[in-house]
Amino acid sequence: MKLITALVQPHRLQKVKDELFKANVTKMTMNNVHGCGQQSGYNETYRGLVHEVNLMPKVRIEIAVNENFVKPAIEAIIKGARTGKIGDGKIFITELAEVVRIRTGEKGNKAIG
Ligand SMILES: Nc1ncnc2c1ncn2[C@@H]1O[C@H](COP(=O)(O)OP(=O)(O)OP(=O)(O)O)[C@@H](O)[C@H]1O
Ligand SMILES: [Mg+2]
Numbered sequence: 001m002k003l004i005t006a007l008v009q010p011h012r013l014q015k016v017k018d019e020l021f022k023a024n025v026t027k028m029t030m031n032n033v034h035g036c037g038q039q040s041g042y043n044e045t046y047r048g049l050v051h052e053v054n055l056m057p058k059v060r061i062e063i064a065v066n067e068n069f070v071k072p073a074i075e076a077i078i079k080g081a082r083t084g085k086i087g088d089g090k091i092f093i094t095e096l097a098e099v100v101r102i103r104t105g106e107k108g109n110k111a112i113g
Helices: 010-022 067-081 108-112
Strands: 002-008 029-035 056-065 089-095
Touching: 002 010, 002 067, 010 056, 010 067, 056 067, 067 089
Parallel strands: none
Antiparallel strands: 002 056, 002 089, 029 056
16 A cells, blocks of 8 residues: 655646546545745746745645555646646655554555545
């Protein structure tokens, strides 16, 4: 199991969700965050404006998946989020040691999906 954490541009969120749903990835957590990458936020645009503050609005998406969904999920995120410009985002993939569904006590592959 893996935990996929993606930082994407807010205006691409709908496209990312559409692509994830097409790839049958339907469980996710999202929140609004602020961050900066290798430009330290400078020169990135948001709503058509070049921002002078260094922390740019991003959407953080967390998806826990079984191994067979890792590649499709990553491809879907890229397809939905990429514009080719700086600030398009980043995807972090980490090993996920365990998942527990609280209601039933199910664990691992049974709990994740
Ligand atoms: N090394 C990092 N650690 C934690 N968060 C990061 C890291 N790199 C990027 N981020 C997060 O990802 C968001 C998007 O990063 P961004 O797309 O600007 O990456 P980048 O490496 O600067 O690539 P690009 O040159 O395409 O802009 C940042 O605003 C920040 O929230
Ligand atoms: Mg950047």
